[in-house]
Amino acid sequence: MKNGVTVAICESHQKAEKVVKELQESGFDMKKLSIVGKDYHEEDKVIGFYNTGDRMKNWGTAGAFWGGIWGLVFGAGFFLIPGVGPVMLAGPIISSLVGALEGAVVVGGLSALGGALFGIGIPKDSVLQYETALKADKFLVIANGTPEELEKAKTIMSDSATKVDNHSEEAVSA
DSSP: OOOEEEEEEESSHHHHHHHHHHHHHTTOOGGGEEEEEEOOOOOSSOOOEEEETTEEEEOSTTHHHHHHHHHHSSOEEEEEETTTEEEEEESTHHHHHHHHHHTTOOOTTOOHHHHHHHHTTOOHHHHHHHHHHHHTTOEEEEEEEOHHHHHHHHHHHHTTOSEEEEEEHHHHHO
């Protein structure tokens, strides 16, 4: 069986957090989960991010959200991506983004983030849709796994997400 990804577009960090918590409570492997969202740029006060041991800490309006996410999901980062803006990422998507940046991978006009999404198995037309959602301050919750795991994730995500799509490796490579 081929692995794939399921992507949920969430309207707010509260809805993204609800999706993540519901996936965790259902027993979904948190190491297979990524979250992508724009950083809040309308703040007047200093925003900080730092790592202590394996826990990320931060200050700012979304501090509780990102602090909670960083406690659940493996790996986190903050990137300024041209064309998208300041973006927070958590989970396996980070290694794909770093690979895209290090290898200067650009897929037909996509941003580095778009290249990372394409690199994990998301078709280009869907990548453009997800980048547009991020620019509109929405959040992406991305689950990697087997078709069975992704079907379960899609069912859970559908309760709180605006849109949920499954992408299998077979469909992407075809």
